[in-house]
Structures are given as structure tokens and as C-alpha cells.
Amino acid sequence: MTRIVKDVVIIGAGAAGLMCAIEAGGRGRSVVVLDHAGRIGNKIRVSGGGHCNFTNTNAGFEHYLSNNPHFCRSALARFTPRDFMALVTAHGIRHFEKKLGQMFCLGSAGQIVEMLIALCRKARAELVPGCQGIRVSRNRSFIVETAGMAYEAESLVIATGGLSMRNLGATGFGYDIARQFKLRVTPLRPALTPFRFRKEDIARYGSLSGVSFDAIVHCGGKNFHESVLFTHRGLSGPAMLQVSSYWKEGDSLRVDLLPGIDFPGILQEKSRGKIHLATLLSRFLPKRFALKWCDLFMPSRPLCQFSQKELAQINVGLHEWIILPAGLEGFEVAEVTMGGVDTNELSSKTLEARSVPGLYFIGEVLDVTGQLGGFNLQWAWSSGFTAGQYA
Numbered sequence: 267m268t269r270i271v272k273d274v275v276i277i278g279a280g281a282a283g284l285m286c287a288i289e290a291g292g293r294g295r296s297v298v299v300l301d302h303a304g305r306i307g308n309k310i311r312v313s314g315g316g317h318c319n320f321t322n323t324n325a326g327f328e329h330y331l332s333n334n335p336h337f338c339r340s341a342l343a344r345f346t347p348r349d350f351m352a353l354v355t356a357h358g359i360r361h362f363e364k365k366l367g368q369m370f371c372l373g374s375a376g377q378i379v380e381m382l383i384a385l386c387r388k389a390r391a392e393l394v395p396g397c398q399g400i401r402v403s404r405n406r407s408f409i410v411e412t413a414g415m416a417y418e419a420e421s422l423v424i425a426t427g428g429l430s431m432r433n434l435g436a437t438g439f440g441y442d443i444a445r446q447f448k449l450r451v452t453p454l455r456p457a458l459t460p461f462r463f464r465k466e467d468i469a470r471y472g473s474l475s476g477v478s479f480d481a482i483v484h485c486g487g488k489n490f491h492e493s494v495l496f497t498h499r500g501l502s503g504p505a506m507l508q509v510s511s512y513w514k515e516g517d518s519l520r521v522d523l524l525p526g527i528d529f530p531g532i533l534q535e536k537s538r539g540k541i542h543l544a545t546l547l548s549r550f551l552p553k554r555f556a557l558k559w560c561d562l563f564m565p566s567r568p569l570c571q572f573s574q575k576e577l578a579q580i581n582v583g584l585h586e587w588i589i590l591p592a593g594l595e596g597f598e599v600a601e602v603t604m605g606g607v608d609t610n611e612l613s614s615k616t617l618e619a620r621s622v623p624g625l626y627f628i629g630e631v632l633d634v635t636g637q638l639g640g641f642n643l644q645w646a647w648s649s650g651f652t653a654g655q656y657a
């Protein structure tokens with residue numbers, strides 16, 4: 267079998283792997299990036315609904331979940347959202363802030379992949395898609411074998427991402443490599459994923475599929491003010507995806523259906539009038555949901571017919587709608603994997619394994635999970651860049 271000697275082999279040509287290749291190649295290291303997918307950067311291409319929410323200008327450690335929440339600080343400081351935006355601007359990719367610091371491409375996400383591929387070319391990093399059956403071993407250097415080819419390198423970077431969306435090329439390869447080298451992997455679970463209703467809630471709310479509204483969702487000591495979407499099977503939308511990362515089995519979701527609205531004041535003002543509760547509620551919530559809420563919790567009639575006690579109940583019910591989910595949707599729809607290679611195993615400065623010199627882990631494969639809104643790609647860029655400075 268032909269054996270090619272390189273300085274750095276990177277496995278995984280996604281966001282983190284490509285950024286690492288650009289930085290390491292730019293330092294004059296000879297780099298090859300291997301990926302089993304036939305096309306480079308599949309996840310980037312579908313990210314942000316096809317427009318790639320490529321960073322968040324507020325990316326700080328407080329937007330990431332990890333057993334060691336401070337681990338990501340060093341890499342995030344080394345390559346910041348501003349740095350990535352400078353690259354995007356220099357490549358003429360038009361972009362805009364959607365909300366809350368979330369930066370998106372005006373055109374297609376493919377532009378980001380094209381930019382990364384062009385930068386890899388400039389850095390003389392070789393990209394090899396379609397590599398099946400990759401195996402890794404180590405004597406003094408790392409040996410990476412694929413069908414028909416072997417590479418030898420002093421640095422090996424694992425950038426194979428998480429488990430979410432196998433159809434886009436996700437595998438557990440990175441976790442297997444960590445275990446092969448006796449590095450701990452924290453428990454893995456889907457995150458940034460919708461909730462599933464219990465059977466009785468499917469019967470109650472299943473017909474509302476497609477209805478969305480603005481709300482504050484509380485769970486696990488966190489709350490997010492964004493939109494919520496009913497699906498056939500449960501609840502989705504940005505607010506629900508965000509809290510899914512903080513949810514534990516048995517936790518309820520507490521939802522303020524009328525955030526920032528002084529509903530007690532409005533109820534009092536209208537309490538002598540003939541307006542029906544459902545009609546009043548429809549001014550603040552989608553009509554279908556307003557009708558359903560009344561059906562389930564307080565049959566609609568003219569407001570003047572409600573007692574003060576009932577008005578108080580209506581108010582509490584709307585500001586504290588409680589849902590006990592059956593669980594989370596799985597890796598097939600989750601945006602990211604929570605958990606991963608234990609950060610205690612790595613240097614936060616270099617992302618190199620403490621016990622295996624020359625072995626680096628970057629991106630989503632690590633136990634660093636961003637909130638929704640461009641934080642996960644920023645972690646991929648920052649960690650890829652950082653490892654690229656040392657690998």
C-alpha cells in the first residue's frame with residue numbers, strides 16, 4: 267500500500283477540519299484532510315436553513331454547555347466572530363445580522379464552503395473526499411489507513427463532528443478514536459432538538475401543527491424569549507430548541523404565552539364588557555391556539571361572566587402554561603450532539619490530548635455545545651484555528 271508522509275492528517279472536512287487545515291497549511295505544514303463523504307462541508311451547506319448562521323457576535327463562554335464551561339474561552343479569544351466576519355467580508359460574501367448577533371449569508375451557505383475550499387487551496391492543504399474505512403494506529407507517528415492508501419503524520423487532528431444527522435455524514439468515529447487512545451468521552455445526547463408530546467398532549471395539541479407564537483420558555487434554570495412552533499409530534503421553534511439543551515428527563519417546560527403583556531390589566535379593563543375570552547386572546551395568540559386553550563382550560567364566554575377568581579386563573583394559566591414532554595427528538599433531527607470528548611483530557615490552549623502528544627480534537631466532537639444562533643459554527647472555527655496553530 268502506498269504510504270504518504272505529511273506533517274498533519276485531519277480527519278473530517280467539516281467546519282472545524284477545514285479551518286484547521288487553512289491555519290496549519292498557512293504555517294507551512296503539509297496537510298491532508300480526509301473525509302468519507304463524497305462532498306465537502308455538507309453540514310455547512312444546510313446550516314441556517316441554507317443561509318448559514320456562520321457566527322454570533324456575542325459568542326462568549328456563557329453561550330456554551332460543557333462539563334468545563336471555561337474550556338472554550340481560550341480558543342474563542344484566539345479566533346473571534348470578528349475574525350471570521352473579516353474573512354467572509356474579504357471574500358465578498360454578503361451577510362446580515364438577523365437578530366441577537368446572529369450573522370447569516372444573504373445568499374447560499376455554499377459560499378462559505380467555497381471560501382473555505384479556496385483558502386485550503388491557497389494554504390496548499392489537500393482535500394480528499396470519499397475516503398472509506400479509515401483506521402488509525404500509532405507507533406512514533408500516526409498511521410492513518412484508508413482503502414488503498416496510508417498516511418503517516420506527526421500530528422493527527424480529529425474533526426469528525428457529532429452524531430446528529432447521519433444522512434449528512436455524521437458518525438461516532440471521533441468518539442471511537444478517543445476511546446482507542448484511552449480518553450474519556452462524556453455521555454452523548456441530542457441537543458437543539460424538538461420536544462415530543464406525551465400521548466395525551468398529542469391528542470390535545472396535535473391538530474395545532476404549524477401554529478407558532480412568541481413566548482418565554484423556562485426550563486432547567488434558563489429561559490429563552492423566542493418563537494415556539496407546534497409540530498405533529500410536539501414543540502419546536504427556536505425557544506424550544508434552546509431549552510432542549512437544558513432539559514432533563516422528568517422536567518416540565520413553563521411557558522409564558524404572553525411575554526411582556528399586562529394581561530391582568532387588560533382583563534380588568536375588559537372585565538365588564540361583552541367580549542369573549544377567545545376573541546380577546548386571539549388578539550395576542552394565533553386564533554387556533556386561543557380557541558384550543560379556552561377549550562382545554564377555560565371555556566370562552568363574555569368576560570363579564572367570569573368571577574375575579576376565574577380571571578386570576580386565566581392570567582396564571584396564560585403566563586404559566588405547563589407542558590411535561592415525553593422526551594426529545596433524536597439524533598436524526600437534532601442540530602448538535604451534547605457531550606463528547608472530555609475536555610479534561612485536552613489542553614484548552616492547544617486542543618492537544620494531554621496523554622497523547624500530537625493528537626488533537628476540534629469542533630463538535632468535543633464536550634462543548636453552543637446555544638442556537640451561530641455559536642456552534644463559531645466554536646468549530648475557533649477550535650479549528652487554534653489546533654491549526656500547533657498541529
Ligand SMILES: Cc1cc2nc3c(=O)[nH]c(=O)nc-3n(C[C@H](O)[C@H](O)[C@H](O)COP(=O)(O)OP(=O)(O)OC[C@H]3O[C@@H](n4cnc5c(N)ncnc54)[C@H](O)[C@@H]3O)c2cc1C
Pocket residue numbers: 277278279280281282283300301302303306307308309310312313314315318319320321397400425426427428430431434435436437438439600601602628629630631639640641642643644646
Ligand atoms: C441542519 C443543521 C443546521 C445547522 N445550522 C447551524 C447554523 O446555522 N449555525 C451554527 O452555528 N451551527 C449550525 N449547526 C451545527 C453546526 O453545523 C455544527 O456544530 C458544525 O458543523 C460542527 O462542525 P464540525 O467540523 O465539528 O463537524 P461537521 O461540520 O459535522 O464535520 C464533520 C465531518 O467529518 C466527516 N466524518 C464523520 N465521520 C467520519 C468518518 N468516519 N470518516 C471520515 N470522515 C467522517 C463528516 O462527513 C463531516 O464532513 C447546524 C447543524 C445542523 C444539523
